[in-house]
Amino acid sequence: MPELPEVETLCDQLKQVILDMEIQGIDIIDPKLEMANDVKGRKILAVIRRGKALEMQLDNDKNLLLHLRMTGRLLWQTDYREMPAHTRCTIDFPHGRLVFIDPRRFGILTAIQDRDTGRVFIEDPSRNCSAKRIMEIAGNRKTPIKSFLMDQRMIAGIGNIYACEILYAASVDPWRKACSLSQKEWKGVAEASERILRRAIVCRGTTISDWRDLFGRKGEYQHELRVYAQNGNPCPKCHGAIQRMRLSGRGTYFCPSCQK
DNA sequence: CCCTATGTTCCCAA
DNA sequence: CTTGGGAACATAGG
Numbered sequence: 001m002p003e004l005p006e007v008e009t010l011c012d013q014l015k016q017v018i019l020d021m022e023i024q025g026i027d028i029i030d031p032k033l034e035m036a037n038d039v040k041g042r043k044i045l046a047v048i049r050r051g052k053a054l055e056m057q058l059d060n061d062k063n064l065l066l067h068l069r070m071t072g073r074l075l076w077q078t079d080y081r082e083m084p085a086h087t088r089c090t091i092d093f094p095h096g097r098l099v100f101i102d103p104r105r106f107g108i109l110t111a112i113q114d115r116d117t118g119r120v121f122i123e124d125p126s127r128n129c130s131a132k133r134i135m136e137i138a139g140n141r142k143t144p145i146k147s148f149l150m151d152q153r154m155i156a157g158i159g160n161i162y163a164c165e166i167l168y169a170a171s172v173d174p175w176r177k178a179c180s181l182s183q184k185e186w187k188g189v190a191e192a193s194e195r196i197l198r199r200a201i202v203c204r205g206t207t208i209s210d211w212r213d214l215f216g217r218k219g220e221y222q223h224e225l226r227v228y229a230q231n232g233n234p235c236p237k238c239h240g241a242i243q244r245m246r247l248s249g250r251g252t253y254f255c256p257s258c259q260k
Numbered sequence: 261c262c263c264t265a266t267g268t269t270c271c272c273a274a
Numbered sequence: 275c276t277t278g279g280g281a282a283c284a285t286a287g288g
Contacts, residue, residue, distance in 0.1 A: 001265080001266040001267085002266065002267090003266055003267090006266075052266095052267075067267085067268085068266095068267085069266095069267045069268070069283095070265070070266070070267050070268090070284095070285095071265085071266090071267095071284090071285080071286090072267095086285085103284080103285055103286065104265090104283080104284050104285050104286080105283080105284055105285080106267065106268080106283065106284070106285095107267095108268095141276085141277090142276080142277070143276085143277060143278080144278095147277090147278085150267095152267090152268080159266055159267070160265095160266060160267085161266050162266085205266090206266070208265090208266070209265075209266085209286095209287085210266095210286095211266070228266090248278065248279070248280095249278095249279075249280070249281095250267095251264080251265080
């Protein structure tokens with residue numbers, strides 16, 4: 001579920017709680033996460049976000065990497081009496097414990113030494129989304145603009161909700177070929193990207209169904225969605241009906257008259 | 261039973 | 275090589 005704003009929210013909150021703290025122990029419940037063992041006694045030197053992934057730097061030259069994929073959640077508990085449903089792993093600290101919950105079990109938690117491999121052209125579209133740069137990267141690509149925005153090798157962090165919202169804000173049809181956008185349209189996309197993602201971070205993310213922050217609270221950006229999950233509702237600009245169609249297997253919400 | 265789901269990766273085909 | 279489609283992963287909810 002989590003995209004850039006949700007992961008940024010967790011990153012901020014984790015820093016408040018576990019920075020410089022020592023891992024007292026780890027309880028791996030889902031054997032898929034076995035690679036995360038052997039972190040007992042390590043201190044958390046830093047917590048950083050890379051796209052939709054979190055990287056916790058340890059004091060032994062390793063990193064604890066976390067990707068929540070579709071349904072992953074993190075929860076900080078100071079009351080240990082209850083183990084949430086679908087808990088896959090718990091990490092104990094002196095003052096509380098970090099619980100990794102993941103019903104669909106797509107999430108990844110692993111401790112490794114390696115650095116991240118692939119180069120990402122735009123590492124943070126909530127901060128440095130230059131229209132010129134993004135246009136350069138798009139080059140001659142014929143892939144739909146929405147698929148391009150969601151391609152994690154190009155731009156790190158944009159997923160289905162925010163791709164729909166950004167393209168609506170920029171009045172661009174999600175099916176347009178990336179190479180076909182004008183300079184002016186790229187400017188609109190880049191500005192919408194920074195503005196929407198930053199606003200969503202302030203709102204601590206979008207809670208459509210089960211997203212919760214580190215302390216179990218819902219986000220607030222769902223109240224500001226213009227098209228995502230607004231199927232059939234009136235477009236805020238032209239009052240026509242928002243439509244939902246499928247693009248590369250993903251539900252895509254847009255206004256057919258405002259997005260060209 | 262059907263369809264849907266905020267993600268990524270892999271296989272296959274054009 | 276590029277691109278797109280579909281399936282897979284695994285589970286819950288409408």
